[in-house]
Amino acid sequence: MGQTDHGTQHDGAGARELDPAGWALARPAVHLVAQLLRQAALSARPFRNHWWQVGLQLTPTGLRTGLLRDPTAGARGRRFELELDFRHARLSIATAEETTDIPLDGSLTVAEVYRRLTAELEPLGVRSLATTTCEIEPPVRLDQSEVPADVTAPEVRVWLGQLHAVAADFDQLLTDFYGKTSGPLLYWGSLDLAIGLFNGKPNQTPAGAGRIYRFAENAENITFSYWTDEQGRAQLCAYRTPASHADASSDYRYGAWATERGEVVCALTPGGRLYAAPEVGSLEDFLRHTTHTLARNGGWDLDALLGATPSHKESTTRSSTMSDDLSEFIDPSAVPSGTGCKECSAEGGWWFHLRRCTKCGHIGCCDSSPSQHARRHWEETGHRVLTSFEPGEEWYFDWQTGDGFDAGPRLADPQHHPLDQPAPGPASRVPANWQDLLHG
Numbered sequence: 415m416g417q418t419d420h421g422t423q424h425d426g427a428g429a430r431e432l433d434p435a436g437w438a439l440a441r442p443a444v445h446l447v448a449q450l451l452r453q454a455a456l457s458a459r460p461f462r463n464h465w466w467q468v469g470l471q472l473t474p475t476g477l478r479t480g481l482l483r484d485p486t487a488g489a490r491g492r493r494f495e496l497e498l499d500f501r502h503a504r505l506s507i508a509t510a511e512e513t514t515d516i517p518l519d520g521s522l523t524v525a526e527v528y529r530r531l532t533a534e535l536e537p538l539g540v541r542s543l544a545t546t547t548c549e550i551e552p553p554v555r556l557d558q559s560e561v562p563a564d565v566t567a568p569e570v571r572v573w574l575g576q577l578h579a580v581a582a583d584f585d586q587l588l589t590d591f592y593g594k595t596s597g598p599l600l601y602w603g604s605l606d607l608a609i610g611l612f613n614g615k616p617n618q619t620p621a622g623a624g625r626i627y628r629f630a631e632n633a634e635n636i637t638f639s640y641w642t643d644e645q646g647r648a649q650l651c652a653y654r655t656p657a658s659h660a661d662a663s664s665d666y667r668y669g670a671w672a673t674e675r676g677e678v679v680c681a682l683t684p685g686g687r688l689y690a691a692p693e694v695g696s697l698e699d700f701l702r703h704t705t706h707t708l709a710r711n712g713g714w715d716l717d718a719l720l721g722a723t724p725s726h727k728e729s730t731t732r733s734s735t736m737s738d739d740l741s742e743f744i745d746p747s748a749v750p751s752g753t754g755c756k757e758c759s760a761e762g763g764w765w766f767h768l769r770r771c772t773k774c775g776h777i778g779c780c781d782s783s784p785s786q787h788a789r790r791h792w793e794e795t796g797h798r799v800l801t802s803f804e805p806g807e808e809w810y811f812d813w814q815t816g817d818g819f820d821a822g823p824r825l826a827d828p829q830h831h832p833l834d835q836p837a838p839g840p841a842s843r844v845p846a847n848w849q850d851l852l853h854g
């Protein structure tokens with residue numbers, strides 16, 4: 415690898431910031447050629463549900479449509495793909511046999527690119543390419559635009575680097591989600607990169623909903639959308655469909671994040687409230703908090719979809735410290751209630767792993783254990799934070815949000831059950847087929 419793109423490295427604090435003036439000059443051409451790409455993709459596919467089936471995929475150097483085919487020739491139609499390559503400043507039309515490039519170095523206007531593209535697509539069965547832009551006010555005629563088709567500005571590389579960085583955070587969120595997901599894909603209207611999380615519940619479409627709504631919102635989903643506005647500011651939007659009353663009052667419904675000297679600040683726009691680090695220290699934190707809030711508001715099964723069970727989450731616990739908001743659920747002076755699960759010991763049961771309530775010292779059995787007494791304790795007392803009572807483990811967990819923490823307060827000794835006490839335990843009561851009896 416020789417030359418390195420600006421801003422393509424993901425350092426956890428977002429990519430390099432856009433220069434507003436440079437971006438204002440570079441953005442129109444990027445916006446218009448992206449819309450050309452999308453119009454071609456739409457023309458090559460049947461209208462089905464909104465435009466969600468034709469999002470653009472990120473590549474190392476730009477955007478591409480994914481596989482398209484001759485819409486007039488059925489399943490055996492010729493395959494082709496369009497790609498915007500910002501590094502080489504070109505729009506490519508690739509078939510199995512050949513690749514044709516249209517330059518995007520400013521030597522052609524958008525209208526000229528439109529004409530070249532329609533000529534290339536005609537033999538591939540795309541007979542008409544829409545001429546009008548979407549989500550640009552006022553709309554622009556693509557076949558008449560005199561804007562130079564020039565994507566060579568350095569700010570275009572910076573913008574692409576930001577998309578790569580956000581896509582990496584989106585990917586992490588998708589990885590932690592146990593349900594169906596989509597994306598990240600770029601939608602052409604606002605140049606927004608979006609992902610969706612689906613819980614699979616059918617949506618009750620409101621009476622009188624339009625065609626697009628009925629087709630698009632056929633399942634409950636949480637959507638995150640990222641875009642760069644005209645001033646080069648990073649914008650983030652999160653919403654749940656269908657919206658609920660709880661969503662409407664939630665601070666987490668819409669938001670924006672911006673980087674300042676490598677520091678990420680999250681601003682949630684309703685009411686202009688600003689959340690600064692450490693409460694929401696990174697885009698990843700923001701995504702996680704927002705997902706929990708929206709899912710909870712929607713009555714989603716958080717355990718099933720977001721993996722809120724500590725016995726499942728131990729391996730994915732984040733490097734983070736607890737917020738001070740949780741201090742009321744922590745009493746460093748509270749000593750452990752015993753060396754084994756309090757209820758199992760009283761009832762003659764057995765446990766797999768032990769958990770300690772950080773508020774009162776209650777020792778209970780984990781969610782994999784038959785009786786799940788740590789969870790019962792939370793449900794009965796509201797003591798929402800626990801820590802492990804297993805030797806060699808240090809992590810904390812918030813039942814209410816599902817957040818895990820690597821660091822937390824030092825609690826009264828002992829820190830774990832006796833080393834000679836087995837897990838599962840107690841030895842005298844663990845059945846031979848204990849592994850078959852664990853919760854999954």
Ligand SMILES: [Zn+2]
Nearest residue numbers: 755758779787
């Ligand atoms: Zn128990």
Ligand SMILES: [Zn+2]
Nearest residue numbers: 771774776797
């Ligand atoms: Zn407790």
